[in-house]
Amino acid sequence: MARLLGYGEAIREALDQALNTDPDVVVMGLGVPDPKGVFGSTLGLQERHGSTRVFDIPLSENAVTGVALGCATTGLRPVLVHQRVDFTLVSFEQILNQLAKWRFMFGGRLSAPVVIRMVVGRGWGQGPQHSQSLQALFAHVPGLKVVMPTTPFDAKGMMTSAIESDDPVICLEHRWLYEIRDEVPPDPYRVPLDRARVMRSGTDVTLIGVSYMALECLTAAEMLAGVGISAEVIDLRSIRPLDHETILDSVNRTGRLL
Numbered sequence: 001m002a003r004l005l006g007y008g009e010a011i012r013e014a015l016d017q018a019l020n021t022d023p024d025v026v027v028m029g030l031g032v033p034d035p036k037g038v039f040g041s042t043l044g045l046q047e048r049h050g051s052t053r054v055f056d057i058p059l060s061e062n063a064v065t066g067v068a069l070g071c072a073t074t075g076l077r078p079v080l081v082h083q084r085v086d087f088t089l090v091s092f093e094q095i096l097n098q099l100a101k102w103r104f105m106f107g108g109r110l111s112a113p114v115v116i117r118m119v120v121g122r123g124w125g126q127g128p129q130h131s132q133s134l135q136a137l138f139a140h141v142p143g144l145k146v147v148m149p150t151t152p153f154d155a156k157g158m159m160t161s162a163i164e165s166d167d168p169v170i171c172l173e174h175r176w177l178y179e180i181r182d183e184v185p186p187d188p189y190r191v192p193l194d195r196a197r198v199m200r201s202g203t204d205v206t207l208i209g210v211s212y213m214a215l216e217c218l219t220a221a222e223m224l225a226g227v228g229i230s231a232e233v234i235d236l237r238s239i240r241p242l243d244h245e246t247i248l249d250s251v252n253r254t255g256r257l258l
Helices: 007-021 045-049 061-073 085-099 135-139 152-164 212-225 244-254
Strands: 004-006 025-029 077-082 115-120 145-147 169-174 181-183 197-200 205-209 231-235 238-240
Touching: 004 007, 004 152, 007 025, 007 045, 007 077, 007 152, 007 181, 025 061, 061 077, 061 085, 077 085, 077 152, 085 115, 115 152, 135 145, 135 169, 135 238, 145 152, 152 169, 152 181, 197 212, 197 244, 205 212, 205 244, 212 231, 231 244
Parallel strands: 025 077, 077 115, 115 169, 145 169, 205 231
Antiparallel strands: 004 181, 145 238, 197 231
């Protein structure tokens, strides 16, 4: 029988396995040891791995992002959780001027292996400061990798790849995806941080989405099929780097792009 995990559970398993196999991995963030465990993605990790490797942080985004970079300069591989992308704007000094430029400033001799998880999208009653999706902003920053996994399978595999990356990775998680369930292998595996995925093959038009909107594209493709239009659906998964090859290959076959 296939093993199904939720989106948050899949991320938790990736973090747990990384903490088990690499003593340099640490997980930090506001609410990480909270009973809700950041939508279930950090539940029980502090109990399993101790408060020196999985710990809460003060509500000071710029400072703790600098702490994550400082950890990386000592050889650690920190995973920093900012539960809302909106307030990550406060930490742009550290992200844009330090993390993203670190490798370039030192001629490639030093790296900044920091993963920053951020939650995007609106929730009930969240308000305008808790509802933004700022992936385009991050994608314009040289030196950052920006990924938005859609499925639990990709969430686990891309988190593992992000932790092992020597460059800073921004991982944006849409809050509407945490209840999605999917088949997820129990052993560690990796999903590339630079490849899109064809979710549905088609011949008449290419529909491209990312994160929750990739699922909306699948719904649209079903509707189009009802009127005789064959739509191919591509989930970008990564928006920096962007997988031009998969996109162009699809459009060359279908001749149309949405």
